[in-house]
Amino acid sequence: MSNTEIELRLLMEAIYLKYSYDFRNYTVASQKRRVLHALAQLGLPSISALQEKVLRDPALFGRLLQYLTIPVSEMFRDPAYFLALRQHVVPILHTYPSVKVWVAGCSTGEEVFSLAILLREEGLLSRTQIYATDINPASLEKARQGIFPIEAVRGYTANYQRAGGRSSFSDYYTAAYEAARFDPSLCADVIFADHSLATDSVFAETQLVSCRNVLIYFNRELQDRALGLFHESLCHRGFLGLGAKESIDFSSYSQRFDAHSQPERIYRKAT
């Protein structure tokens, strides 16, 4: 094992012991890139030096957390996924008197707002409870605010249309000062909460879990843990949506979900 990998492992152990954030089962290649990027940004010479500072300075840990959890998302990312939800999942959700949706690893909220818009257009939002969870408190705060750079929103508009949007995307936000503030009523029934797929347990029975481009950062052991939580949370024949290039094929849950919309990575809890 290289020195860098030893230092990386020790840093994650230290963070876990000190702050209870568990990054120990994240994939190494991406984690290493992010920590080396943080070193450069923070002007520190080595991962060991970073570890020493992080242990004594919670504020510095807060900054490091932003690098470790890379909030990279966009609204209606992979429009085919949202179109498939609209066409193949929403009609079944309509058969429930009330619906619970869990957006796991919601980051800065782009997926939450996308889903809320979709559910409102399909007449479901008023009886849907959305749980939006993430480990990063700064990301959750941004998600709560629902303010996104206007520059990015222009790109989201095309995604929205390809996702089968029924309205004009600009109906959902007010633009001011280079930012777009999304209609707060979209998130009136969203609960934003701190939750770790690595250390926390299930908190509700849900009909749909949407967890996109999160599992790729986990090793197989942690992927299994997260899929176990989703399986436990989902009701009988509940739906699980993953990122466009994610699958359960290499997990021990491959037999416990059925493919529902295969290219769009929507699975259904197996009986």
Added chain:
Amino acid sequence: MKPTAPQPPERRVEAVVLGASAGGIEALFTLLNGLPPSWSLPVVIVLHVPENHESHLPQIFADRLHLPVHEAADKMPLAAGHVYFAPPGYHLSIERDRRFSLSCEPPVHFSRPSIDVLMSSAADAYGPALAGMLLTGANEDGAEGLQRIQQAGGITAVQDPNEAQISIMPQAAIALHSPDHVLPLRELRALLLQLESAHAH
């Protein structure tokens, strides 16, 4: 730069990583068409393609090569003799347990997937048992990754910029480090076959 003739590699190589950009499809056909069905090294390729489009590369190459060709999937193990392409819109890495991992980190050199990301992670995973080749392209992605492979003791080869359809990518790699080989495609293919025979025996 004068191309160096390939020397029989004394090191045992267990995987090959390839990077290419503009002009890359044609170059890869020339490079890989000669590989025999008995070929036994895993070959992992980052070819820059636009994001948000399904890639048809695996199918296109599967139709032309006598080898199994896939789009690399998250946590998929690398198999002997198989050829893998990085999916569009994601970085592709190789982990220590010699499985793939994907990530959505920001683009590197405006590219996602990035050749640097693949090559650097592969250098960590394979150390001296890796060969990296960089072909035609119009940006500087891959130069640093190839240097990492060399630093880890692996073999590096660059397409002769005089032959490359676009020479910026090979030239960037040559400017950053001294590749073990700078060769036209025909000789890069001969080098691949030598790496394979050193692997097989």
